[in-house]
Amino acid sequence: MEHHPIVIIGAGFGGLGLGVRLRQAGIRDFVILERTANLGGTWSRNTYPGAACDVPSSLYSYSFAPNPGWSRKYGRQPEILDYLRRTAEDHGVIGHLRLETEVLKARFDEDTRHWHVTTGSGELTAGILVSAVGAFAEAAVPGIKGLAGFGGTIFHTLHWDHDHDLTGERVAVIGTGATAVQVVPEVQKVARELRVFQRSAPWIVPRLDRTISPVEKLAFRALPVAQRLHRGGWYAAIESFGLPGFVSTKFRHPFEVLGRLQLLRQVRDPELRARLTPDYMIGCKRAIFSDTYYPALCQDNVELVTEGIEEVRPHGIVTADGTEHEVDTIILATGFTATPALMDRIEGTGGRTVLDAYRERPQSYLGAANAGFPNMFTVLGPFGAAANQSAIYMIEGQIDYIVDAVRRLREAGYRRVEVRREAQEAFVDEVHARSGNGTWLKGGCSSYYTNGRGANSGLYPNWSFEYRRRTRRFDIENYEVSR
Numbered sequence: 001m002e003h004h005p006i007v008i009i010g011a012g013f014g015g016l017g018l019g020v021r022l023r024q025a026g027i028r029d030f031v032i033l034e035r036t037a038n039l040g041g042t043w044s045r046n047t048y049p050g051a052a053c054d055v056p057s058s059l060y061s062y063s064f065a066p067n068p069g070w071s072r073k074y075g076r077q078p079e080i081l082d083y084l085r086r087t088a089e090d091h092g093v094i095g096h097l098r099l100e101t102e103v104l105k106a107r108f109d110e111d112t113r114h115w116h117v118t119t120g121s122g123e124l125t126a127g128i129l130v131s132a133v134g135a136f137a138e139a140a141v142p143g144i145k146g147l148a149g150f151g152g153t154i155f156h157t158l159h160w161d162h163d164h165d166l167t168g169e170r171v172a173v174i175g176t177g178a179t180a181v182q183v184v185p186e187v188q189k190v191a192r193e194l195r196v197f198q199r200s201a202p203w204i205v206p207r208l209d210r211t212i213s214p215v216e217k218l219a220f221r222a223l224p225v226a227q228r229l230h231r232g233g234w235y236a237a238i239e240s241f242g243l244p245g246f247v248s249t250k251f252r253h254p255f256e257v258l259g260r261l262q263l264l265r266q267v268r269d270p271e272l273r274a275r276l277t278p279d280y281m282i283g284c285k286r287a288i289f290s291d292t293y294y295p296a297l298c299q300d301n302v303e304l305v306t307e308g309i310e311e312v313r314p315h316g317i318v319t320a321d322g323t324e325h326e327v328d329t330i331i332l333a334t335g336f337t338a339t340p341a342l343m344d345r346i347e348g349t350g351g352r353t354v355l356d357a358y359r360e361r362p363q364s365y366l367g368a369a370n371a372g373f374p375n376m377f378t379v380l381g382p383f384g385a386a387a388n389q390s391a392i393y394m395i396e397g398q399i400d401y402i403v404d405a406v407r408r409l410r411e412a413g414y415r416r417v418e419v420r421r422e423a424q425e426a427f428v429d430e431v432h433a434r435s436g437n438g439t440w441l442k443g444g445c446s447s448y449y450t451n452g453r454g455a456n457s458g459l460y461p462n463w464s465f466e467y468r469r470r471t472r473r474f475d476i477e478n479y480e481v482s483r
Contacts (some may be wrong), residue, residue: 059238154331241255
């Protein structure tokens with residue numbers, strides 16, 4: 001059976017970044033398995049109109065691979081995908097990719113100290129398994145009565161139908177999260193009628209997107225320190241969202257003023273403005289950067305529908321007030337499943353899957369390891385992501401931690417490594433103790449930030465620079481190791 005010392009699942013920012021850092025450390029005996037035909041993860045699959053990053057490009061990129069040539073302040077999907085492809089090529093990672101290789105199951109064998117991995121292309125074994133599949137890999141389709149019986153066209157934003165022309169159509173967008181905020185302004189330009197079905201109003205803050213001037217690009221190329229300073233400024237600005245998020249709800253007011261001013265400036269109709277005013281604290285759900293969403297909702301061909309959806313019929317959507325909204329196409333901007341991909345297919349000791357462990361309560365150690373799953377690491381596992389910082393910053397902490405782990409384990413000749421359960425429990429207890437004072441939990445809403453019991457579902461409730469301090473080295477003293 002084919003064997004690889006390191007198998008990485010997923011070729012997005014996490015998997016590719018880990019590949020780059022492994023090669024830079026002189027470690028080259030690894031493969032990256034990717035189920036699709038392209039690298040890029042979410043930036044390969046999310047191709048809906050308007051798809052872009054909501055973190056400035058200089059920060060939403062690897063610190064070890066700066067890009068002085070971004071065309072806009074906020075990178076758009078094709079440019080981000082091109083950046084990932086170019087980074088993988090420049091650092092020799094392309095040769096490690098196994099595209100169109102879906103992992104169907106992975107099981108740890110205690111006798112051999114290996115992971116047995118079953119893929120759509122065959123079986124292999126791994127000394128160390130790394131899950132870098134990301135948290136937003138599967139579309140969440142709402143269980144609306146009659147949805148399957150709709151007679152028109154229906155698709156989720158993750159599976160955008162580029163062959164379907166929306167020009168002149170009556171279109172419904174269900175959802176008002178980050179994806180919908182990007183999609184709605186684009187659909188509004190071509191649809192005859194656009195109805196946006198809102199369950200709760202999002203907090204919108206100014207995006208201030210713009211093109212990057214040739215002078216700025218030249219400065220970034222000639223003086224890399226200038227781009228680092230630019231990155232650092234945005235890092236500090238976004239990090240400040242942690243003040244209301246996990247420190248105290250009293251810090252929310254300046255951020256809410258920013259959102260209310262954006263709403264007041266862009267929406268003149270007081271009735272519409274009232275329906276677009278959130279009834280929960282900022283930070284309870286993800287705040288969204290946009291300059292175009294509110295103006296799109298103010299156009300004559302757009303209607304904001306705030307009545308709840310009762311059912312879908314062959315020709316339209318029926319709301320709680322009995323109104324049937326006739327539409328030709330339904331676009332589901334309903335986000336992603338809360339359960340990380342593959343978690344029901346990865347089986348550790350005792351026959352338990354990662355999903356079994358998460359069902360008890362979300363758990364991990366630093367978002368990078370799990371007790372009961374030897375020789376396995378994760379990228380952006382539970383409590384390894386920060387709502388107040390770029391995911392790439394957190395990913396870099398985890399991949400450096402994993403690379404240091406591989407290096408130290410090899411130097412000492414260890415073949416089995418597993419985080420101590422008491423270390424993991426202490427970390428999880430710390431996370432929950434720190435989560436209780438901010439808007440994530442006390443903001444007056446429900447979101448993917450919390451689980452069904454109202455507890456933190458997976459965010460790191462501390463400063464991201466503190467997380468990077470904790471992951472700067474592999475703390476082997478918190479692991480059980482053996483040869």
